[in-house]
Amino acid sequence: MAATLTILIDGLTYASWLFIVALGLTLVFGVLKILNIAHGSFYALGAYAAASFVGWTASMKWAPELSLVAMLLAAVAVAAIVAPLTERGLMRFFYGRDEVLLVLVTYAMFLIMEDVTKLVWGANPYYVSEPYSLFGNIDIGVQTYVGYDFALVALALIVGLAVWWGLNRTRSGKIVLAVIHSAEIAASMGVNVSRVYMGAFSVGIFLAALGGAFTAPMISVQPGVSVGVIIVSFAVVIIGGLGSIEGAAVGALIVGMARSLAVHVAPVTELFSVYVVMAIVLMFRPEGLFQRIQARKI
């Protein structure tokens, strides 16, 4: 019983940050039709920026609670600086090209950002442990869990609801949905499509950076964090269906639980359990669990 609970809670924690990251990925795909390999690099940027920002708040002797604000600001800063640079400076030259070619453009971006982060932050690991103890510990049965993990679950819920509400209940959200449906018709109705692209791309980067910033306290931030995250978040959006918010949530839960089950029950399978699930879903529902099947274009 205790073991089952541990598996569930571990899976839920893993799923929560993964959901935040994958939500950004699925949003960018939904609007811009780009499967962004560099998404993991934005995650890494968020984690590094959080390390620097939290470091500053600590050196200023500010209250430890402010480190949470610092992490949020780190994600905002990454989105505000990187989104205009990459979207206006690079991606817009490739819109409308083949989807696989766009994957390669983002692969190039990933290669570039790997070295840029190394140049800015060096190759040594950073540790951001301060915020991790902010929420204390919670005892459930015989096990003790870290409160921060539960805070992360709450954050994921808030982010998910906010994005859902923003897309479905606001005017600008409706405009985004119109662009997703058909960019051409939306443009002819007077929608500024490039502004929508820019906005969606910025929100996508923000979500990646937010995921990175809030997982920074749980990991050591070092070169290579981006590489693992990309493929796992790909697995999430592929399982759930590209471009679907519900899909990202369910995909994150499935991946989180699969990984947690693997870690606790059969550690040998930890490294590939997620990809086995992804391969199985692709085999039986290539469009993902939450994607309507599209008619083939002639």
Add this chain to the structure above:
Amino acid sequence: MIQTETAVGHGRTVALGLAAFVLLALAGLAMPKWLTFLLTMAAANGLVSLGIVGLMRGGVVPFGQGMMLALGGYAAALAFNKLGVTDALLLALGGGVVATLAAAPFAPLLSRYRGIFFAMLTLALSMVTYGLLMKLSALGGSDGFNLGRPTLFGQVLADAWVGYTLYVLTIALATVMALLARVYFDSTRGLVTLAVRENELRVEYLGGSVRQAMTINFILAAFCGGLGGALAVMSLGHVEPTFSFWTTSGEFVFVAILAGWQSVAAVFIASTVLEVVRSFSSAYFPNTWQLALGLFLLFVIRFLPKGIGSLWMRGSTR
């Protein structure tokens, strides 16, 4: 798509290929060791990318071809260490055959997928292979394992000649595969593949089988990848799970994109370019070589979308 390449054209291609092989083999005698090693790796890796180009002609890009490299590499290394097979040619062909056999069951399944779904499914398969190889302690886990010096046709290779012999073997096999690839690309099925890229439905209406073409291309790509993997591992003397990691596959795709799908020779030129960039930048700018690679890739996609092969293949395929 109109084929203008004729039997005469192939005669010229074969002559050019053989001439290139003889020139490279002779030049190898005068080359420093690091250069023959670099060209060996370029030719071996080029074989993997050749398989990707074969698939790209049909409009799909696999993002897990590192799996074939790993399958071929591990098969050759295991055959050497456990079965006592030491002949380099046998090991190379064995690597190709094992990769083919391992990939064949997935080929009919993969032939149904297109675009990013094809890329993602191949990626998932290669990452499963990576995870398995990392965890199998019998195969050395994350460290991989070493293999000794192979022989060739029963001859023990002396210290001074082992590098050169493997170099000649690798470029010989690469030449053979390159020529066979050219013949295949210009055959009926090869042209059906090109037509699939343009319009699948029309191919089906005209009586061609899209899935059959895709299945065969995937199996051929597996053979090329396995062959390249076995050759690379023999020169490296070492095999490890990162062969199957997605970033390795990414480099092969990089070479395939740089080469474009028109010219076979371009694949090996692009592969050499990558090896040169890799060795020089990791020696002189160890922290910015991926940056250089990324900028280069963007440049190619933006200004040479059909790859370097399009620079000299303009006339032959429209």
